[in-house]
Amino acid sequence: MTEPGDLVQGWFAVSAPEEGVFTIEEPLHEEQVKSYLVVGSERAILIDTGMGVGDIRTLVADLTDRPVTVVNSHAHWDHIGGNGLFAEILIHPSEADVLRRGVPNARLRPNFTPDRLLGPLPTGFDPATAAFPPTPPTGLLHGGETLDLGGRSLEVIHAPGHSPGGIVLLDREGRTLFSTDVAYPGALYCLAPDADLGTYRETMMRLATLARDVDRAYPAHNASPMDPALLPLMRDALEAVEEGRAPDAMDGDVLIHRFDGFSVWLTPDKLGREA
Numbered sequence: 147m148t149e150p151g152d153l154v155q156g157w158f159a160v161s162a163p164e165e166g167v168f169t170i171e172e173p174l175h176e177e178q179v180k181s182y183l184v185v186g187s188e189r190a191i192l193i194d195t196g197m198g199v200g201d202i203r204t205l206v207a208d209l210t211d212r213p214v215t216v217v218n219s220h221a222h223w224d225h226i227g228g229n230g231l232f233a234e235i236l237i238h239p240s241e242a243d244v245l246r247r248g249v250p251n252a253r254l255r256p257n258f259t260p261d262r263l264l265g266p267l268p269t270g271f272d273p274a275t276a277a278f279p280p281t282p283p284t285g286l287l288h289g290g291e292t293l294d295l296g297g298r299s300l301e302v303i304h305a306p307g308h309s310p311g312g313i314v315l316l317d318r319e320g321r322t323l324f325s326t327d328v329a330y331p332g333a334l335y336c337l338a339p340d341a342d343l344g345t346y347r348e349t350m351m352r353l354a355t356l357a358r359d360v361d362r363a364y365p366a367h368n369a370s371p372m373d374p375a376l377l378p379l380m381r382d383a384l385e386a387v388e389e390g391r392a393p394d395a396m397d398g399d400v401l402i403h404r405f406d407g408f409s410v411w412l413t414p415d416k417l418g419r420e421a
């Protein structure tokens with residue numbers, strides 16, 4: 147494990163898995179959140195802004211002198227924490243209102259209890275008072291857009307299911323998929339009130355067809371990069387769950403389906419059943 151002393155601002159771990167891509171990890175929290183900075187010759191895209199611990203803008207400014215646009219892959223709290231530090235923020239319209247509202251302390255505080263942390267929080271972040279201010283988006287991404295960074299471009303793909311406005315970003319020429327919270331090697335959640343299993347399966351059917359077009363996927367949680375060969379397996383898994391596969395375990399009223407390299411967590415209402 148990374149020692150706290152090696153971390154940027156006592157919180158972030160930064161690596162450069164390939165030219166023009168930086169992985170910004172938050173290894174001291176069990177969620178193992180990852181944001182990605184993608185740098186072109188003209189501008190840079192920051193895919194998500196993390197948990198709001200530390201100053202991700204200062205970190206990013208040390209990595210690139212290009213103008214930075216934030217693209218939120220979706221509006222779950224663990225990926226929008228640093229939004230307030232940036233001027234330009236893009237998101238899918240169906241989650242824009244979450245940014246406009248901000249996130250109150252009561253929503254954040256339970257996520258920073260000692261049992262969820264793998265090391266000390268840096269000074270300057272206090273879970274007792276932390277809250278995310280409203281950060282109205284400065285632009286909307288519907289899917290289908292191409293973001294030109296200069297020498298590198300990212301195609302925006304609307305990928306709902308985990309959340310209604312989820313997006314993934316494809317660098318077709320670079321054979322790279324930023325798979326965000328839609329596909330990562332861990333517990334795939336179909337839990338939020340606005341998550342939808344059938345929609346998630348349809349999204350994964352489309353992403354599975356990209357598996358042969360990319361050499362690596364960069365997920366928003368857990369080990370990164372991820373083998374794109376997992377994408378068709380995730381498609382098959384969601385299909386099996388939707389078709390009535392028996393869960394392997396339960397955690398409260400959450401049904402847990404285990405597969406090789408990932409799992410699917412959902413509430414019974416996603417299958418049209420009572421909890």
Ligand SMILES: [Zn+2]
Pocket residue numbers: 220222308309327
């Ligand atoms: Zn999420």
Ligand SMILES: [Zn+2]
Pocket residue numbers: 222224225327366367
């Ligand atoms: Zn997440």
